[in-house]
Amino acid sequence: MAHHRDNRRSTAGLAFRATAGILAVALGSTLLACSAPAKSSSSPTPVANTPTTAVDTGTGPTSITMSLRAAEVASGFTNATNIASRPMRNQLWVTQRSGAVRAIEIQTAWNLELGQTQRKGFKTYPGAVIDISSDVSTEGERGLLGIAFSTDARTLFLSYVNKNGEIVIASWAVNDPTPPPTTLPAPAAPAPTVPGAPPTSTTVAPSTSSTSTTLPLLPAPVVDPASKRTLLTIAHEGSTNYAGHLMLGRDGFLYIGVGDSPNGATEKTAQNPESLLGKILRIDPAGATTTDPYAIPPGNPFASGGGAPQIWSLGVQNPLRFSFDRSNGNMWVADAGRAQFGEIDYLPVSAGAGDGANLGWPYMDGKEVGPATDQPPSSVVTPIGVTPNAGPDCPLIGGYVYRGSVTEMQGVYIYGDFCTGSVKGLLQRKGIVLDDKAIGPQLGSNSIVAFAEDNQGELYVVTAGGSVQRLVAA
Secondary structure, eight states: OOSOOOOOOOOSOOOOOHHHHHHHHHTTOOOOOOOOOOOOTTOSOOSSOOOSSOOOOOSSOSSOOOOEEEEEEEOOOTTEEEEEEETTTTEEEEEETTSEEEEEEEEEEEETTTTEEEEEEEEEOSSOSEEOGGGBOOSTTOSEEEEEEOTTSOEEEEEEEBTTSOEEEEEEEEEOSSOOOSSOOOOOOOOOOOTTOOOOOOOOOOOSBTTEEEOOOOOOOEEEEEEEEEEEEEOOOSSSOOEEEEEEOTTSOEEEEEOOOTTHHHHOGGGOTTOOTTEEEEEBGGGOOSSOSSBOOTTSTTTTSSSOTTEEEEOOSOOOEEEEOTTTOOEEEEEOOSSSEEEEEEEOGGGTTTTTOBOOTTTEETTEEOSSOSOOOTTBOOOSEEEETTSSOOSEEEEEEOOSSOGGGTTOEEEEETTTOEEEEEEEETTEEEEEEEEEEEOOSSOEEEEEEOTTSOEEEEETTSOEEEEEEO
């Protein structure tokens, strides 16, 4: 049956991660944080043997040569938790931890000389387009956590933690009072000049320049509260480690990040194919029937049995963010990790883009063995990047492979970390890291919570303090 409810409960004590505590405090909550003893990154037991011969990475740049800067485009969002671009609508939607969602319009103008649309500003619609705060718990790391849209932009997906501490994924219908224009009217022909005739008065629509016409501003979108459909309800213990990220894949299916149980290190729930905890899920909301709110994509690894059919990838601890490269469909997962390491996993299309991928937890923590004492399966994916959470950089906040207008940044995976507020770039080719470093913007401590990619491939970052900033060339 498609509608799966995981009702597992445990009476064991909770082990809160130190980094989770920091994140929750920044969002307005106080947590008791007691981390496990730190493990040295020099452990003699790696995930895989280090190659002894050089790997041919092919032709192309070997380092990141461009820096970026962050230009604020909107602010005033209270305890922001996530951000998403609404397809074909020039809109960014920001979730607030309380349960409110607000929208920003990317104002544009049509440049007659270049024959293309250009950004001309940003307008934040007043008030919330939807507010589900009456259903949302904000204890610990709980709250409204994830947001995504269907490909036609008419369905909104949200993930949140309800008053019972359960992860809920639900959908709503979205309507536009005025549909977006598909074409622009041709410019009026100039009036003929008649010798000796008196001058005529012509009213000209305001424009940003002599060669551009400002497109009309659209009214605020409308979310119908009565259209709510609950897709999934997943039991989860404690008040931390929910993940909750949502992403629509290029295949049109909805991907869902679910954090592991707080006792997952000993119970190995992330490795249990019957549990939805510690997994990335994939469902098809468009396949809903009169009895099921979604369908199972036939390509899911357990679609025919052997585990929960919703599972796409397993062995994650707290997958706060993941994304797909819009150019090729490669999947990138940023797992915030437990108390010791966060990791970035590169899952190329050639290896299934996460299809059945085992990211290792709790057999592995980053590239280190443990905390589970079992031997890791040979199929465990080795992270492409690891960051010690015991240092200043924690937790990892995954972003996107850059496909925007800055040519020098093409193909660079842009990510950040919450604790320092540093935006970073990782350049890889054939799975080999060529460069990985800070690339400019410093957004302050305890700040970065999510990235977004708009219709043109430009990237934005939202901070816990409620600022939305666009990444541009320095």
